[in-house]
Amino acid sequence: MTACDLGTHHTVAVSTPLRLRRDIRRLGLWFAFACACNSGSAPEPGKPTPPPPASSPFTPNDVVLDQDVAMLDGTRASLASYRGKALLVVNTASECGYTPQYAGLQKLYGELKPRGLEVLAFPSDDFGHQEPGDAQEIRTFVDEKFAIEFPMFDKVHAKGPDISPVYRALAEQSGDGIRGEVKWNFTKFIVDPQGKIVARFEPEVEPDDPTLRAALESVLPPPR
16 A cells, blocks of 8 residues: 555545534534524414414503592592502492392402402492482492492492592593493493503493403402
8 A cells, every 4th residue: 555545545534524523513503493493483283373462452541540539328538548459440320220230249349359359339320310319228228139348439420510530530531442431330440459440341241251350350469
């Protein structure tokens, strides 16, 4: 074997493994790049694609409930005292087709009060004159018919030229999707623990409606 033969043989013996290692390394890099590019483009086999998050129809603004209001028993309270609680504010009536919703409101209150919910009821005679009684008659009615435990406030105007400050904030000063004249008894507004008005549900939405329940759950204060 000549020196040239030895050199040629040595070159083949050394360069071939080097080339092979380089090719393997390039193949590995390409495979890793391809996996990274495709990792978010398709779901795992047999796994459904998650739906996009639902957008809320409500656009809260910075208006807060902090009005001083009369209770049904004649005492006064500040709505600012409910800061830190989630609120469901409802205009109620004793002679309405929706009056049985009192039972659902009490059930909801019993379930979620330990987690920071307060239901605030504001009787109103604005809609069909379906709340004609005085404070004592309203109190007797809700106690005897529904054993109501949540706070009951004095009668208010929920619309019109004499609208109460509370309902002016709820219906006239709130954000898109929430703002608008109250049309009937048992319209429901949700207020977050910071006092902001964040959602509205019309009278036909029952207290046990899953959408209403979910909206309340989303604003309950965190457990302590």
